[in-house]
Amino acid sequence: MDRIGLICRYIKEDPRSTQRDLAQKTGFSVGTVNTLIKEAMQQRLIAQGKSVAGTYELTGAGDAFLEQFQVDGALIIAAGFGSRFVPLTFETPKGLLEVFGERMIERQIKQLHEVGITDITIAVGYLKEKFEYLIDKYQVKLLYNPEYATKNTLTTIYRARQVLAGKNMYILSSDNWLRNNMFHAYECGAWYASSYMEGDTSEWCLSYNKKGRITHVEVGGHDSWVMYGPVFFSRTFSEKFLPLLERYYHTPGTEQFYWENVLMEHLDELEMDINRQPENQIYEFENLEELRQFDPRYQNHSDNTALELVSRVFELPESEIHDIRCLKSGMTNKSFLFQLQGRHYICRIPGPGTELLINRKEEADVYRVIQPLNISEHIIYMNGETGYKIAEYYEGARNSRSDSWEDVSRCMEVLHKLHESELTVDHEFNMRERIAFYEGLCAGHGGTLFEDYTEVRSHMNELLDQLDALQRPKILSHIDSVADNFLFLPDGSVRLIDWEYAGMCDPLIDISMCAIYSYYDENAVEKLMQIYFGREPELLERKVIYSYIALGGFLWALWAVYKASLGEEFGEYTLIMYRYAKKYHKKVCLL
Template sequence: MNIKEIEVLKKIKLGVSQRELAEQLSVSLGKVNQIISNLKQEEFIDENNNITLKTKNYFKNHHPRNAVILAAGYGMRMVPINTEEPKGLLEVKGETLIERLISQLHEVGVQNIKVVVGFMKEHYEFLIDKYNVKLVVNSHYKDWNNIYSLFLVKDDILDTYVLPCDVWFEKNPFSTIEDESWYLFGEEQVPGSNWQVKNNEKVRFNSSKGNKMIGLAYLNEMQGKNISKLLEKSIEEKQYASFWEDVLEDKKTFLLKGKLVSDNNHAEINSYEQLLDLDSGSTHLKNDAIEIIENILKVNKKDIHNIHTLKKGMTNRSFIFTVNNKRYIMRIPGEGTDKLIDRREEYDVYQRVKKEPYTETILYLNPDNGYKISEFLENTRNSDSNNVQDVKESMNVLRKFHSQNYQVNHTFDIWKQIDFYESLRKTASAYRDYEEIKDRVLKLKPFIDDNVTKWSLCHIDANYDNFLIDQNNNVFLIDWEYAGMQDPDLDIAMYAIYAGYTKEKIDQLINIYYENKVSENIRYKIYAYVAVGGLLWSNWCEYKQSLGLDFGEYSLAQYRYAKEYSKLVLNYLEKKNDKNK
């Protein structure tokens, strides 16, 4: 039985007239009469439009049994709210999104509900006792899309609703009766969808735009088994970046029928602004970051627009927003950064350099929690470490900064930092020869100390990505959170290892900074700093990995720098000592 026939049976049972049926189902009166005529022929209703025993038995045997709510995602577009709660627990009109969905499922008798969780999974634990749901943990939520979440419960998607946790329905979208499988689309036609729902519920491919995909589907037993096999196949083929809906598409054919929901009856909450539009009184709009923006820029939260996440950094979560047609960036410190960075020391650094034309304009910096608001540097790009001209421009700014000889009251002690990161990870290094390599790196300290000629404020995090270049070739050096007193040559080494330079490239970098006037000892001291910096950031990566963050090849490259350049410098020193004997 198709979707429209079921709706007619459910409503005619309640005494709804044909004309009212036509209005409620958004079809013509003639179409309603045709459906009723078919139902009479199949003996689902009698001549007086009353449901029959056959219908009652049909209703009894076609009750949805299960539901799967996908709630594992980070919700990148939900900044800054997702620093406090996962998106499924956002409050709308006095109740959380996921609790409203669970209550609506309970209303139609669906009690067997599984919630796939990942990001802030602990926040969902109360649902077990309150609603008797089962939690399924997706440990790969950071790296893989929701196809893996549904794969984890693939054996439980027979006669099942599948839905996201971040959608809100004014009227209950679920039913006591289901038969054919369907996918829910919104009435709105959007460029991001290639699927259009026709009057016969067929879903047609359209390359330009289609009905908005809502994320809710019903899978009967037959389609549930089919989808389960398709999920297995996708995971076997390592299609982790897919969304589960991708398995519904096969050569421009959509496997399920389409069901439309009125745009007035639903809302997706994928961003701060969507939550604001739906419920301006939501308690989750009272967010620390938003309140800071309101206070610093003297605006109302309704004046804050176009909030979106920057590429997630290694240390922080930052987002861009617009106020009065001007863009700003707000930084929210990431997981574990309170152990890595002294925000008061960072504050002191910014007090020294804030008037320099090569730094970003800081409007707010909290020395206690590290929240920061800065003006967005328009029409800039990250420097390219493989573009010689970009490297020259970056080194010119770095050299100018070093020449100003700024002084602060704290030091970035790279040797203590190595030990500090070791202590944070709380386990032995994953590298089998770590102790041997660390011992080799430590042997470089006397040579480095003997060749330090200057001690001033250094950036430390002199990543090529922290050098921005505008259309007039002005260069800006941003993100000073690791800065402290050090040997300026360390900044050169840091730039090199962030860029993944070979020895040839490192030599070229040194020549650019020193304008081809560098002694052999200083060159090898920079090599030594490459080794020390490699060990430092290798430890940093191991600590961050213990928090669930993985930096891939970057972490391996840092360890290789520690191994190869400690050996290079020690061999140089050994040969030098032999000559002096």
């Protein structure tokens, strides 16, 4: 850090500053400040103040000297999901959450504006549309990071490298809350803000020399100054850093790196100082519990639909809801785990666009009808209008393993119990109608279909016609019999969960869906059929199951294409499903 530049900056900001004032602001000793003032006066950068004795003022040469340190703008990182803040972040990006009635990102933008920094770029990803209003309100620019869901901040900074190149720039996190404005119109060297953590910490701990230069970074430590809050990249720092960053970006295995990993491994060539901040200046809320402690409004008035629902259903204040954790989001829904009065529950929130895909009233009807079988999860609340569901969470439960034939046998027993129950609902799962429905959604949303789609579609029509001609019986079927939907409880019982697609249908569809969801090859499909029937399948049974494997693969390939048109990708899933459609149509033809 240029120490004379720092003295000049504070004199420019407040010409009434005395040496003691400057010592307090810079953190230097009074003796060091005295020496730096003498050097600055020798270089004719400052002069004695004319109006108040013991003060100083910047000269024209001093103003010119400071120009090299002028801050050009700021990059605010706001691309991430914020999983530790669910369910709030299901609706709102973490940086747009309010603290004491003010959105965290807006507080930082206003603090930047106060010191004349208006060239602000926000790197967005998750719920990017939510940030669009900031363009009009604060004249910011948005930069989209398409890799936000699969990679870490190294990638975000890489995507913003042109914004940083050749400039003096602040790097901020949208979800930081800064008590006092710590920004300046001039910065005299690269730095990383730091707070002191007493006791054990998992933060990134800093070592530094007498001049404040960071010499070592280690993840985790004890009684240490840690990386915490804003960062400043000088143009000279970026000149060295950005080429290293680009090299790391193109190196396999760095997908989950933070940009700080590059800094940590190259401190010998990258000069960055520690910027020690006072206690209670910078806040990085780790989870909703911390936010609740800081801003009491979140204890009982989160303005979050899911938390308000839980409070209403259990007739308890939101403050009683604890241990909130994001569960792995399904392909259709979002869900979170929470604890209430010592027991754990799961709240399911329908994903975007699912109102087109799922009839929640029909799902609620299925849960009501199957209740006597005691094979599903225990439902506390189910809304047939909104699709919100609260269910008991089974401690110590595990999902079925599709590669364990012992597990599969237990799962088939559950399906038998369902298929033999003679329970009925007023709706059916109609494969022909569903294929046409998803086909229409793809066309209406610009979904890209396959090159040989017309030919494969005609093959599916053949299979549908053949199944209709058989007039197979329609029995209440689960449809979504993926291994992950079978729970093995500690007491030895098995539960079949997530009945969104369930309806009256040929029960053999459940065997076919189980096969394709497990990515079974031909041998595994054969083994599955033998387990379900307890014998070799008959020719007609084999033909029906093969037909539903083909049709199911085709249906879910269309589903995935539609979801991709909404911005959700499922990797090779689409290709695998489409391959089932083509391969098992051929197998039906050979029977």
